[in-house]
Amino acid sequence: MMLLNPGPVNVSERVRQALLRQDICHREAEFAELLHGIQGKLLKAFVPGGESDYAAVLITGSGTAAVESAVMSSLPHGKRMLILNNGVYGERLSQMVGIHRLGVSELKSEWTVKPDPERLRLALRQHPEVHGVAMVHHETTTGLLNPVKDIAEVVDSQNRVFILDAVSALAGETIDIAGAHIYMVAGTAGKCIQGFPGVSFVLVRKGFLERMRAYPKRSWYLHLTHYVDDHGEGTVPFTPAVQVYYAFDEALNELLEEGVVKRIQRYKKMATLIRERMAKLGVKPLLTPDRQSNTITAYYLPEGLSYQALHDRLKGQGYVIYAGQGNLENKIFRVANMGALTEAQFTAFLDAVEQVVTAA
Numbered sequence: 001m002m003l004l005n006p007g008p009v010n011v012s013e014r015v016r017q018a019l020l021r022q023d024i025c026h027r028e029a030e031f032a033e034l035l036h037g038i039q040g041k042l043l044k045a046f047v048p049g050g051e052s053d054y055a056a057v058l059i060t061g062s063g064t065a066a067v068e069s070a071v072m073s074s075l076p077h078g079k080r081m082l083i084l085n086n087g088v089y090g091e092r093l094s095q096m097v098g099i100h101r102l103g104v105s106e107l108k109s110e111w112t113v114k115p116d117p118e119r120l121r122l123a124l125r126q127h128p129e130v131h132g133v134a135m136v137h138h139e140t141t142t143g144l145l146n147p148v149k150d151i152a153e154v155v156d157s158q159n160r161v162f163i164l165d166a167v168s169a170l171a172g173e174t175i176d177i178a179g180a181h182i183y184m185v186a187g188t189a190g191k192c193i194q195g196f197p198g199v200s201f202v203l204v205r206k207g208f209l210e211r212m213r214a215y216p217k218r219s220w221y222l223h224l225t226h227y228v229d230d231h232g233e234g235t236v237p238f239t240p241a242v243q244v245y246y247a248f249d250e251a252l253n254e255l256l257e258e259g260v261v262k263r264i265q266r267y268k269k270m271a272t273l274i275r276e277r278m279a280k281l282g283v284k285p286l287l288t289p290d291r292q293s294n295t296i297t298a299y300y301l302p303e304g305l306s307y308q309a310l311h312d313r314l315k316g317q318g319y320v321i322y323a324g325q326g327n328l329e330n331k332i333f334r335v336a337n338m339g340a341l342t343e344a345q346f347t348a349f350l351d352a353v354e355q356v357v358t359a360a
């Protein structure tokens, strides 16, 4: 089955085979070696040149575990979080802080509109109680790419902490984490890194990690500093999904061999292939090109074709597309181009789309 949903993704045979390595105990040296290897590779891939300023903290759990851990562990007593919300995942950030009553009124934008840095600057001046700002890098809801650099500059100039949900962006979009002074970036194995779901991570600026130790514990499992291995012994507090870590390690080997820049270029090329062919078919995108990411395109459903019919006809040929969410549910469909997939596979998928759309 070719997965055109934004994770889980198709993985290579090499990554799949890594699941079958030996059974090990997570309190033994073999696990420490695996963990340190993954941490080093994550820093090499995503904070090149700034490896010594950041720590990679791994959590067994899906992307939400990393995001929630970053958000809930980064607020001192009496301080608040401001959320930039322009999609389902921004909404989820709001809900996370909302449960604990730690948010200030979020800055909401339409789902097809990027957050405005100047509006944020004003809000931060008006709310001295705001300690951190959280935003989604790539809003998977629509495929919209948020302006990380501009927002990071405002957050930094106002001496606040920036927390970024880059779950669907890392290895798919360019980002300068250290240069933009981003304190916390949440990611996952199971999207553009091309591993399996089940392990996620937070890249944290080391100086901030020290400050976080004094912050209140709002969750047992997700309290981030719990996971920090002070003595470098390669231990984790809870039983890790060892086999998924093996595959993650192999996926990171593949990523570093391909090169992060080349991975991003490959995704961009596949997105362009999809977009050009869809344009020829008259299938209209939700977003203009200047707002689109490298890895997801949202399309209005063609006239006379329901999502279910389109989905089922494509699935019958081995292709899984993705529905719209929220108020876009019956209006759009999404095509993701993450994963270990070839140009020939995308071309075959687009042939199938053409067949279904022209027959409708």
Ligand SMILES: Cc1ncc(COP(=O)(O)O)c(C=O)c1O
Binding pocket: 006, 007, 062, 063, 064, 065, 067, 089, 136, 137, 138, 139, 140, 165, 166, 167, 168, 188, 197
């Ligand atoms: C931007 C973003 N954040 C968070 C998540 C949540 O990740 P998970 O479903 O792995 O918990 C997703 C999932 O698609 C996402 O796209």
